[in-house]
Amino acid sequence: MQTFRLALHAAYACGHSGVCCTSGWAIPVERHRQPRLAARAEALTTTRITWLTPAPGGAPDEVAGVLAQRTDGACVFHAQGRGCLVHDARPVSCEHFPFVVVVDPRGVHVSLSHYCPTAAALLFSRDASLEIVAGDPVLPDGRLPEGLDAREALPPVAGGAGTPRLMEWNEVSAWEQQAVRRWAASACETPPTPDAAALAAVYATVPAGLPAWYVPADLTGAWVRWGLTGWHTWHTVIGRYLAARVVASWALHLGEGVALVDASVAQARNVLQGEVARICGSEQAPLTQARLTRAIRQADLLLLHHADLRALADLAANTLS
Numbered sequence: 001m002q003t004f005r006l007a008l009h010a011a012y013a014c015g016h017s018g019v020c021c022t023s024g025w026a027i028p029v030e031r032h033r034q035p036r037l038a039a040r041a042e043a044l045t046t047t048r049i050t051w052l053t054p055a056p057g058g059a060p061d062e063v064a065g066v067l068a069q070r071t072d073g074a075c076v077f078h079a080q081g082r083g084c085l086v087h088d089a090r091p092v093s094c095e096h097f098p099f100v101v102v103v104d105p106r107g108v109h110v111s112l113s114h115y116c117p118t119a120a121a122l123l124f125s126r127d128a129s130l131e132i133v134a135g136d137p138v139l140p141d142g143r144l145p146e147g148l149d150a151r152e153a154l155p156p157v158a159g160g161a162g163t164p165r166l167m168e169w170n171e172v173s174a175w176e177q178q179a180v181r182r183w184a185a186s187a188c189e190t191p192p193t194p195d196a197a198a199l200a201a202v203y204a205t206v207p208a209g210l211p212a213w214y215v216p217a218d219l220t221g222a223w224v225r226w227g228l229t230g231w232h233t234w235h236t237v238i239g240r241y242l243a244a245r246v247v248a249s250w251a252l253h254l255g256e257g258v259a260l261v262d263a264s265v266a267q268a269r270n271v272l273q274g275e276v277a278r279i280c281g282s283e284q285a286p287l288t289q290a291r292l293t294r295a296i297r298q299a300d301l302l303l304l305h306h307a308d309l310r311a312l313a314d315l316a317a318n319t320l321s
């Protein structure tokens with residue numbers, strides 16, 4: 001199958017930042033990876049280390065357990081300055097970060113989680129292109145990457161007025177490229193004031209046990225004082241971020257069609273505005289590249305890793321008239 005992604009994401013290669021290995025995530029270990037990992041763990045040290053801990057209740061049968069963590073939340077196989085000590089035997093989830101994947105009858109559609117700082121840096125590239133291009137597969141050995149498998153799905157419903165109808169797949173591809181350009185261009189315009197109620201609803205989708213998110217105390221004030229000017233200054237980068245949330249959007253296959261993709265990108269814009277206001281407001285300082293990078297990383301941490309994806313989609317669907 002062909003693999004499609006934004007041209008600006010095509011240059012992605014793991015920068016070994018270690019963020020995915022030190023975030024305290026429960027990383028499942030598949031049974032077929034367990035023997036090789038066990039052998040690597042034994043070869044690493046003469047003292048026996050506990051590297052596998054029990055999987056949470058309800059985990060699928062193929063999960064042998066989750067990777068053990070040190071007290072700081074880092075994976076036991078992560079070494080500061082050296083990266084992953086078991087790289088060629090690492091679990092499947094590790095292989096797939098930071099890829100966001102949807103497989104449909106057209107091929108494999110790939111975007112990136114900009115929680116990964118290496119991926120976030122690509123948004124600031126001087127020559128970043130927003131063309132959706134065919135390119136190399138995510139995994140070199142031909143395996144399909146993990147993601148939403150919509151190969152058996154019907155095409156999405158077309159947007160606009162009139163009787164709902166299913167689109168042709170080539171029409172979907174044309175719509176995606178147009179939506180990428182449209183959302184990128186939208187960042188040149190003044191966005192709506194951040195919606196505190198919508199933000200609170202998004203934060204409420206984060207399951208118990210994960211860090212809670214709160215609406216910044218002076219959301220509107222911080223946005224007006226710092227966010228708005230910063231948004232205009234960094235509209236090119238912000239537009240690329242919004243465009244990236246169009247590609248490989250799971251919302252395309254959740255029933256409401258392309259309109260739900262637009263609604264979910266609007267939701268991502270509101271979350272990003274909230275993070276910009278939070279960071280600039282708490283530091284009483286303008287939006288710089290470093291602060292925008294943090295805001296984008298936090299937005300994707302919430303939207304792609306912490307929030308309940310189905311609940312997010314339901315909230316986005318509620319905004320459709």
Ligand code: SF4
Binds near residue numbers: 021076077083085087
């Ligand atoms: S196994 Fe390797 S890649 Fe996976 S979390 Fe641990 S250190 Fe990171």
